Amino acid sequence: MKTTTMTLCASVLLVLALPVQAAGDPKAGQVKTSMCAGCHGIAGWRTAYPSVYSVPKLGGQHADYIVAALKAYKSGERSHPSMKGIAGSLSEQDMEDLAAYYASSYSGPAD
Amino acid sequence: MKKTLIILATLALGFSLPVHAKGDYEAGKAKSTACAACHGADGVSSIASFPKLAGQNRDYLYHALKDYKSGKRNNPLMAGQVQNLSDADMLDLAMYFSKQKGLTLKY
Numbered sequence: 268m269k270t271t272t273m274t275l276c277a278s279v280l281l282v283l284a285l286p287v288q289a290a291g292d293p294k295a296g297q298v299k300t301s302m303c304a305g306c307h308g309i310a311g312w313r314t315a316y317p318s319v320y321s322v323p324k325l326g327g328q329h330a331d332y333i334v335a336a337l338k339a340y341k342s343g344e345r346s347h348p349s350m351k352g353i354a355g356s357l358s359e360q361d362m363e364d365l366a367a368y369y370a371s372s373y374s375g376p377a378d
Numbered sequence: 379m380k381k382t383l384i385i386l387a388t389l390a391l392g393f394s395l396p397v398h399a400k401g402d403y404e405a406g407k408a409k410s411t412a413c414a415a416c417h418g419a420d421g422v423s424s425i426a427s428f429p430k431l432a433g434q435n436r437d438y439l440y441h442a443l444k445d446y447k448s449g450k451r452n453n454p455l456m457a458g459q460v461q462n463l464s465d466a467d468m469l470d471l472a473m474y475f476s477k478q479k480g481l482t483l484k485y
Contacts, residue, residue, distance in 0.1 A: 300485070308485035313437075321435035326484030331426035345451060369484055 291330060291360075296368025297375050299361055302353050317348065325369040333366035399469055401436070406474025409467055412459065413475075421475040432480025439472035 306312050306322045313321050325333065339345035340354035357365070410419075413431070417423045421432030431439060445451035447460040447468075460468070 304485050308483070310483055318441070320437045320441040323438045324434055324481040324483050326482035327433075328430055328481060329423070329426040329428070332429040335427065336429075374484070 291334075291363030291365070291367030293364070293368040293371040293373040294376075296364035296366070297373065299365055300368065302356075303365065306349075314349070328369055330363075330366035330370035333369055334362045337362040337365070399466070401440075401466075401469030401471070401473030403470075403473050403477060405466075406470035406472070409471055410474050413471065416455075417475075420480075421478045422480050430480050431475040432478035434476055434481050436472045436476035439475055440468050443468040443471065 300308070303325070306314070307325050311321065313319055336345065337350075337354045337357060338359075340347060340350040341357070343351060354362075410421075413421075416425065416428040417431050421434075422430050442451065443460050443463065444465075446453060446456040447463065449457065463471070
C-alpha cells in the first residue's frame with residue numbers, strides 16, 4: 268500500500284516536473300526577429316520568389332505550429348528557398364523563442 | 379488609325395479580364411465545415427498543432443491550398459482534404475477565413 272502510494276506520488280511529481288515541450292521565451296524571441304520582420308512585419312509584403320503571394324501573418328499563431336513549420340523548412344520537408352536559409356540558421360531554442368514571441372501578446376520592451 | 383484601334387482593343391481586353399478571381403465569402407463559409415474539425419469553426423483552432431487560419435492573408439491561404447493539392451507542400455492530412463477542392467473552392471475558402479478575426483501582423 269505504502270509502496271503504491273509512494274510510487275504514485277513520485278510519478279505525479281515526475282510528470283509535473285517534465286515540461287511537455289521546451290518552452291520558448293517571448294522576450295528572448297523578440298530580439299531574434301530581425302530576420303523575420305523584413306517580410307513578416309510589413310503590411311502587405313509579398314514574396315517575389317519563387318512565386319508571388321503575401322507572406323503569412325504570424326501574430327497570434329500557435330507556437331507549436333510555428334516551431335513545426337520552421338523545422339520543416341530547415342529539414343527541407345517544406346520547400347521555400349528563403350525560409351530554408353533562415354530556418355537553417357536557427358537552433359531549436361531560437362525556434363521556440365521566436366514561436367513564443369509571435370504567439371504571445373508581448374511586443375517588446377516598453378520605452 | 380489601325381494602330382489606335384489595336385491599342386484600344388488591347389486596353390478593352392485588359393479591363394475586361396479580372397486581375398484575380400477573389401472568391402465568394404458565403405460560398406466559402408458553406409464549404410468551411412470540413413475544415414472546422416481541426417481549424418475551428420471560424421478558423422481559430424484550439425489545437426496547437428493545427429494553424430489558426432482566421433485573418434490570415436487571403437492569397438497566402440489560397441497558395442497553401444494549391445501547394446497541398448499539387449503535392450509541393452507535402453502533408454498527408456491536408457492532401458486528403460484538398461483533393462476534391464476546385465480552384466473556385468480554394469478561392470472561396472481563402473476569402474472566408476481571411477475575413478475572420480484572429481491572426482495579426484506582428485513586427
